[in-house]
Amino acid sequence: MTGPTLAGVIRRHAKDRADHPAVWYDGGTLSYARLGERTDRVAAGLAEARVRPGDRVAVLSRNHPSVLEVLLGAAKLGAVTLPVNWRLAGPEIAYIVDHAEARVLVVGPEFTDTIADIAPGLPRVRTVLGLGTAGRYPSYEDWLAGQPATDPGHQPHPDDVVVQMYTSGTTGRPKGVQLTNAGLLGRMGELCRFWHYDADSVNLVAMPLFHIGGTGAALLSLLPGATTVLLPEVDPVRIARTITEQRVTNVFLVPTVIQSLLDTPGAGDWSSLRVILYGASPISDTVLRRAMDRFGCDFVHLYGITECGGSVSQLEPRYHDPENRPDLLRSCGRPLPWNEVLVADPDTSEPVAAGRVGEILVRSPQNMLGYWRQDAATAEAFTADGYFRTGDAGYFDRDGFLYLHDRIKDMIVSGAENVYPAEIENVIAGHPDVADVAVIGVPHERWGETPKALVVPRPGAAIDPAELLEFCRRHLAGFKCPTSVDTVKTLPRNPSGKLLKHELREPYWAGKARRVN
Structure with a gap:
């Protein structure tokens, strides 16, 4: 099988588009030649750290050029990059890094204390490198400067795994999704044509790189040799300013960010935009109509899932027709041709x-x-x-x-984050005053839906909602914690003991056309 690989793409662009801006970040720019050189050094340094083809290299950082450097440098060596969700709690991070058997961990300055706290749970990690001012660990930049700018010459196969992303599971344990060169890049040329990405594109990536939506968006500009404008995290004011100042042509956003942009004071100059891709959670008709009027560019709705390499279906710009086909605004479009x-x-x-x-x-x-x-x-x-x-x-x-x-699966999508009730239920069940618990998603105007805990107290015990929420925060990422707690006498179950969550959800979702918000 032949096809593009991450290593092959950066090697080609480092020669053919040497002077073209590859990544813009915080006022500085890396050319493709410079990105090629730095990823050679990453590969050399990983090899010196005894990383071999197929080994995992973890990155715990907000969006930063180094995340892309590790991704591409590891690919040149045949290693697999593990971008870790920095919003997770320490024990969750420890489980993921250890389960992946990561050999090297690159950590941003905000998370060095977290890594120090969970270090006993990371026995397989041999090397930790700190970004920026992360003084607790050896400096990534110093490490990079000490490596030779020599491409190791590994020739990857399209079927080689290059990225491993963890998605939570209904059993409460995250699962490592293995994505290959072919899965990520094999059809990306067609996607670039569909979505107006080319060598002249300026592509804004604000969604986190630990999501397929963030990494996938970055690859959409990497494949044709375009420019990626990288923001450390989602900040609507900064997104609006950056679109204007950098003349951004393409961007992927989730609906909550689109809504925030619409509600951000001050008008940006949106005239450079060709297309806004949106997805990861449903969007309301009202927000979509406002966005189409405000931004004046093409819109493409994507339905996708990490295990499917990103996009499954698309609602093309021609079907964003509020006047003649308003019914289609709630559609996920048609499946992509392949x-x-x-x-x-x-x-x-x-x-x-x-x-x-x-x-x-x-x-x-x-x-x-x-x-x-x-x-x-x-x-x-x-x-x-x-x-x-x-x-x-x-x-x-x-x-x-x-x-x-x-x-079908018992999942809640809150502000484009996947939240699995089983994870929350496992934590709450460990509280000494809780006899039984069920977590459901309930409608939320801004986030689509949020978790609600329905708790049966142990005999003689009383549940303090505030104390229970604090208990959750000590064990779970903030976005997974319930936003409300109700005490109930009993929970409905079928004869085999399975919770009848549709009965619990019904009062909150009655009258809604969709049971996702």
């Missing part, structure tokens, strides 16, 4: 008729290789004929447009 998408009975995996709700299944060359070190979970995730079970419920209309309806 994706085979079925809506199937969740029990039999047999396709259901148009208009009927079922589980969305995807067979695609973009699909993950599998979950790292979790063969049983990988087997369970795919049907016998190779379709990935997304866990999302939806339906096709008669014209082949896909609509999301609900979630």
